[in-house]
Amino acid sequence: MKKLFSLFIILFTAMLIAGCSEGSKTVEIKTMSMFGGTDPHAETYEALLTEFEEEHDVVISDNSATSDEIWKTSVLTAFYSGVEPDVLFYFTGEIAKPLVSNDYVVSIEEIREEYPDFASNISESVMDPYAVPLKGFVEGVFVNTTLFTGDLAPYLEKDVWTWEDYHDIAEKLISNGKIPFAFGATDVPHYWIEHTVLGMLGPDAFADIKGSLEANEDEWVDALTLINDFAELGWFGPTNGNQEHTLAEASFKDGSAAMILDGSWFAGGFDETTDVKASDLIMMPFPAIPTSEGGKNEVYMQSGFTSGFYISRKAWDNPDKRDLVVELVESMINTDAVKEYCKTGGIPADPEVQLENQNELQISMNSMTARTVGATLPLSDSSKAGTFSVLVGGANDYITGNEEEIRDVLEDYLSQQ
Amino acid sequence: MIIPMLAFLFVFLFYPFFINIKNSFFEFDNMLDRNPSFIGVANYITMLNDDTFIRSLTNTLILVGLVLIFQVGISLGLALLVNSITKFNTFFKVTLFMPIVVSATALGLMFNLFYDYNNGMFNQILLILGQEKIFWKDPQNLTRLFAIIVSPVIWQYIGFYFVIFLTGLAGLSKQIMEASEIDGCTGFQKVRHIQVPMLRNITRTVIVLAITGTLKVFDLPYIISPNGYPSGKTHFLGTYMYDKAFNAVDVGYAAGFAVFMVLAGVLMSLIANVVFRHNHNL
Numbered sequence: 001m002k003k004l005f006s007l008f009i010i011l012f013t014a015m016l017i018a019g020c021s022e023g024s025k026t027v028e029i030k031t032m033s034m035f036g037g038t039d040p041h042a043e044t045y046e047a048l049l050t051e052f053e054e055e056h057d058v059v060i061s062d063n064s065a066t067s068d069e070i071w072k073t074s075v076l077t078a079f080y081s082g083v084e085p086d087v088l089f090y091f092t093g094e095i096a097k098p099l100v101s102n103d104y105v106v107s108i109e110e111i112r113e114e115y116p117d118f119a120s121n122i123s124e125s126v127m128d129p130y131a132v133p134l135k136g137f138v139e140g141v142f143v144n145t146t147l148f149t150g151d152l153a154p155y156l157e158k159d160v161w162t163w164e165d166y167h168d169i170a171e172k173l174i175s176n177g178k179i180p181f182a183f184g185a186t187d188v189p190h191y192w193i194e195h196t197v198l199g200m201l202g203p204d205a206f207a208d209i210k211g212s213l214e215a216n217e218d219e220w221v222d223a224l225t226l227i228n229d230f231a232e233l234g235w236f237g238p239t240n241g242n243q244e245h246t247l248a249e250a251s252f253k254d255g256s257a258a259m260i261l262d263g264s265w266f267a268g269g270f271d272e273t274t275d276v277k278a279s280d281l282i283m284m285p286f287p288a289i290p291t292s293e294g295g296k297n298e299v300y301m302q303s304g305f306t307s308g309f310y311i312s313r314k315a316w317d318n319p320d321k322r323d324l325v326v327e328l329v330e331s332m333i334n335t336d337a338v339k340e341y342c343k344t345g346g347i348p349a350d351p352e353v354q355l356e357n358q359n360e361l362q363i364s365m366n367s368m369t370a371r372t373v374g375a376t377l378p379l380s381d382s383s384k385a386g387t388f389s390v391l392v393g394g395a396n397d398y399i400t401g402n403e404e405e406i407r408d409v410l411e412d413y414l415s416q417q
Numbered sequence: 418m419i420i421p422m423l424a425f426l427f428v429f430l431f432y433p434f435f436i437n438i439k440n441s442f443f444e445f446d447n448m449l450d451r452n453p454s455f456i457g458v459a460n461y462i463t464m465l466n467d468d469t470f471i472r473s474l475t476n477t478l479i480l481v482g483l484v485l486i487f488q489v490g491i492s493l494g495l496a497l498l499v500n501s502i503t504k505f506n507t508f509f510k511v512t513l514f515m516p517i518v519v520s521a522t523a524l525g526l527m528f529n530l531f532y533d534y535n536n537g538m539f540n541q542i543l544l545i546l547g548q549e550k551i552f553w554k555d556p557q558n559l560t561r562l563f564a565i566i567v568s569p570v571i572w573q574y575i576g577f578y579f580v581i582f583l584t585g586l587a588g589l590s591k592q593i594m595e596a597s598e599i600d601g602c603t604g605f606q607k608v609r610h611i612q613v614p615m616l617r618n619i620t621r622t623v624i625v626l627a628i629t630g631t632l633k634v635f636d637l638p639y640i641i642s643p644n645g646y647p648s649g650k651t652h653f654l655g656t657y658m659y660d661k662a663f664n665a666v667d668v669g670y671a672a673g674f675a676v677f678m679v680l681a682g683v684l685m686s687l688i689a690n691v692v693f694r695h696n697h698n699l
Contacts, residue, residue, distance in 0.1 A: 073663050076448045098449035186554075187643035239534050242556050244643065247533055256535065385447060386666030389644075396556050396647030405648065 027320050028059045029328060032075060033089035034307070036064030040268030040344040044337070045089075052331050058324055079104045079312070086315030086325050087332075091307050092128040093377070094385040105130050105310040115326050121335050121350045131308025132333050135346035137264045138303040138368045139191060139378070140283040142361075144276055147178055147258040156282070159371050160299055163287045170235050173258050179237035181230070182257035184245030189227075189395035190388075191261040192241075194302060194379040196223040199289035202296045203376035209383060210417040213410060221406050222294045224394075228401030240399055252276070261286065263302075264365050267345035282364040285372050301372040305349060306381055309333060387416040434679070440672035448666055460673035469645070470674075473652035480567050480653065481631045481685070488571045489578055489627055493620070496582030497608055510583065513576040521573065525640025528569045532641075556647035566651055570637045574630065578623045585619035586612060621693035628689060629682045635659060654678050 035045035045064070053060050063085065065071045072091070076098055078084045084104060090096060099105045107130050111118045119132045126133050148156050152172050155165060170180035183192065197205060200223035205212035213220055231240045237257065241248075251257040253269070253276055260266070270278035289295020309329045315321045331337065338350040345362055348355070355362065369375065380388040394409035441460050443453035464470050499509045516524065531538045532553040540550040553565050589612065597607050613620075635655035644660060645652030652660065658678065662671030 070663065073448060080449045098447045102449055102451065104449075186646045239552060239554075242552075242554060242647070243534070244529060247529070247535075251535060386664065389660070389664035392664075393644055393649055395644075400557075 026057055026059050027324060028061055029087065029315075029321065029324060030085040031060055031062045031064070031087045031328075032078070032085035033062070033064040034067035034071065035089065037066040039064075039066050040265070041341055044340045044343075045332075048332055048337055048340075052328055056324065056327070060328075082314075084312050084314060086312055086321055087328055088310040088312065089134075089307065089332075090131070090310060092131050092133075093306055093381045094383065095381075096130070096310075097385065099310065100130055104313055106313055106316045108132065111311065111316075111326065114322075118326060118330070119333055121338075121352060122333060123349055123351050126305040126349050128305070128308050131310050132329060133305035133308040133349040134333060134338055134341050135348050136303060136305040137346055138283070138301060138365055138375075139195075139261070139263045140285050140301060140365070140368055141181075142252070142260050142262055142266060143282050143284055144252065144255060144258050144280060145282055145360075146276070146280050147173065147176070147255065152176075159367075161284055161287055163290050163293070166287045167233070169258075170233060174234050179251060179257040180235045180259060181237075181241075182248040182252040182260040183236040183241035184243050184248035185236075185241040185395040185399055186244050188245035188248075189241075189392055189398070190378070190380055191263075192227055193224065193391050193395075193398070195261060195286040196226045196289075197379060198300050198302065198376065199223070199286060200226070200293075200295045202298070203300060203374050206376050206379050206382045209379075210414065213414045213417070217407070217410060217414075219294060220410055221403060223289075224398045224406050224410075225401050225403065226289070226293070227398040231399045232401075236399075242396065242399065259284075264345045264347075267361055267365065270361070278361050279359045281361040283361065283368060284364075285368060298374070299372045300374045300376065301368055302378045303347070303368070303375045304377045304381070305347075306377065383413075384417050387413060390416065437672045437675050440669055441676050443669045445666075445668035448668060450668070453669065456669070460670045461677075463670065464673055464677065469649040469652055469657060472650060473645070473654050473657040476563070476652065477632060477634070477654045479563075480570065480634065481628055483567055484571055484574075484627050484631045485624065488575055489620075489623055492575045492578035492623075493582050493613075493616075495575070495579045496586055497612060499579075500583060500586040501604065510580065513579050515576065516573045517577050519573075521636035522640055524569055524573060525637045528565075528637075528641055532565060554642070556650075559650060562642070562651060566638050566641050569641070570631075570634055573637070574627075578627065581623055581626075582616065582619060585616050589615050617693060621689065624689045624693060625686045628685045632678055632682045632685070654681075 031049065033045060035041040042064070046062075049060050049062055052058070065074075072095060075085075075088065075090055079099060079102070088105070090099070096105075108119065108127060109129070119127070122132055126136060145156055148169075152169060155161060155169055158165070161169065173180045183189075185192070197220060201212060201216060201219055205216070205220075227241075230236065237251070248257070248260065249266075249269075252260040253274070255276055264283075267278065267281070270276060270281060272278060285299045285301050288297050288299045291297050309332055311325050311329060315325045333350070335350050335352045338348050339353045339355070342348045342353060342355060345365055347366065355366070358366070376382075379391075383391075390409060390413040394406060397405035397409060440453070442455060442457060444456045444459070445453045495509075495513060499506060499513075502509075530536075534540060534550060534552050534554075537553070539553060543550055554562055556562060593611060593615075594607070597611055602611070633655050634653055638651065638653050639656045639659065642651040644664070645656055649657070649660075654674070655678070658671050658674040661667045661674060
């Protein structure tokens with residue numbers, strides 16, 4: 001009886017498999033992106049996938065998640081173990097090097113040999129050799145303008161705040177019982193590390209990290225020690241920035257902190273229904289560090305297009321999938337799609353996109369280029385993969401101004417470049 | 418039945434472990450490096466000279482000690498107390514077991530909110546009591562920082578060992594207990610001379626589980642003190658291994674770490690087994 005039952009199960013399974021494989025010709029396209037969970041772009045991304053699925057005879061298996069270190073690694077291991085997505089939205093630069101060097105993804109040039117109009121709406125100046133970008137980001141100081149009342153109000157008339165302005169603003173905010181800057185050094189000290197180094201040494205230091213560190217280690221130490229100066233002035237509140245980034249964000253969102261240094265993606269968390277309204281926010285550039293402090297006295301910003309859509313080699317080599325994946329990427333990056341994605345902020349990669357009904361925050365983010373003398377990719381993107389974590393690990397040393405420890409951190413970082 | 422289980426173990430445990438041992442002798446350029454360089458035991462030598470590794474090992478060993486004293490101790494005490502009562506027995510079992518059901522990540526985030534300087538529950542309580550707020554996660558006060566990281570770790574698994582001890586107590590011979598009562602044994606004497614000694618084999622199991630569980634502790638410390646903040650001083654073996662594997666992308670070094678953790682777990686379990694030798698008469 002048991003043998004008969006086992007035979008029945010085997011036959012049933014075999015018939016099921018045979019039925020599935022013969023009866024259906026639908027192609028399955030696997031996608032992966034960082035537009036998952038609470039990401040502000042998730043809604044747009046999912047709607048576009050559904051639309052594509054409805055218009056084509058395909059089944060899309062999407063495996064998106066919000067980006068963190070585990071997700072970044074899971075993407076790489078998916079390629080390594082042969083279960084890679086056909087279309088991927090991922091970072092460019094150092095982190096994507098394993099994908100490029102192992103020929104896991106197809107270059108734009110190769111795609112255009114067969115599809116000459118591929119991504120033709122995207123500005124060539126921002127195009128990555130392997131990934132089609134959607135929008136760029138800018139980093140700067142988000143300012144809650146509702147806290148700039150009385151003698152702080154005149155500052156809102158200015159396009160750029162000087163070093164002295166920032167000090168005066170911080171002093172006045174402290175006397176008003178507010179925290180000048182929300183800062184979460186425990187897990188995200190990145191922005192402060194990058195902006196102090198950028199202000200002190202300029203974008204050339206990011207282009208040649210090794211050379212800059214070997215020649216100007218003292219300036220790097222001075223840059224990072226500025227964080228200690230700010231902490232001692234009380235800029236980061238009673239915790240001195242020794243808290244998680246989520247708590248720092250919360251203090252900005254509930255109005256107890258007046259400013260936060262972050263990227264344009266941070267704007268996605270605000271609209272007209274949030275406690276701090278999007279229309280009450282502006283972005284200001286990080287101040288020029290005067291020469292008296294050892295800086296360049298020039299206002300720089302971090303910005304760029306550091307993510308985009310990739311097509312995997314495996315999908316490209318599959319004749320059943322090639323057209324579909326190209327079409328899918330096109331549907332994700334056409335002018336309408338880019339416009340939709342840019343509603344949460346950011347610089348469109350498509351120059352045809354005209355952003356309408358922009359609030360104060362979006363207008364000020366888009367005007368950052370005009371208010372700075374130069375822009376560069378973040379130091380974390382310029383550093384050799386995995387090495388920026390060394391600088392992150394020293395966050396508390398910058399806050400306490402422990403010069404000996406800072407030098408150790410920098411030497412460790414240098415040795416890995 | 419055994420063969421599929423063995424196959425499963427081989428595919429998901431032994432094979433990755435052997436690959437891991439192999440990887441520990443290589444240096445990887447990146448996570449997908451197909452041609453890593455053979456460097457012999459260099460990763461292990463680096464490990465022994467790595468201050469943060471020594472710190473994470475020390476922290477883990479201290480935590481093992483604290484777990485054995487408090488987690489195992491408190492769970493045994495609670496099991497003895499609950500075993501001695503007849504009313505609300507189920508209530509205590511469910512309540513004490515509850516933290517196990519909640520994910521460690523959720524617990525970590527919850528404790529982060531409790532410890533928050535501005536609006537955290539602990540500081541709100543202090544304010545109600547007319548006390549000054551405390552900066553619980555002050556990196557300058559490493560002892561307190563360490564204490565607030567390990568407290569939830571210890572607390573979470575008390576219920577787990579409590580249930581094991583309680584099951585052990587329920588299995589003790591009723592005749593012996595009744596005989597001790599007839600002989601005039603007091604409650605404390607019963608605990609000291611009958612129940613605790615007769616739980617020896619259970620205690621041994623609990624200790625081995627507690628040691629191996631603590632050696633790989635990760636989620637709660639990682640959430641409460643990311644990156645071993647400050648400067649890696651609150652890293653444990655699990656969190657530092659993760660940091661090396663995923664933040665520093667040092668695959669070979671992290672693999673060496675994993676091998677060390679397994680060996681340390683086996684060694685400590687063996688020591689526990691020798692100290693609490695199995696008594697076949699119980």
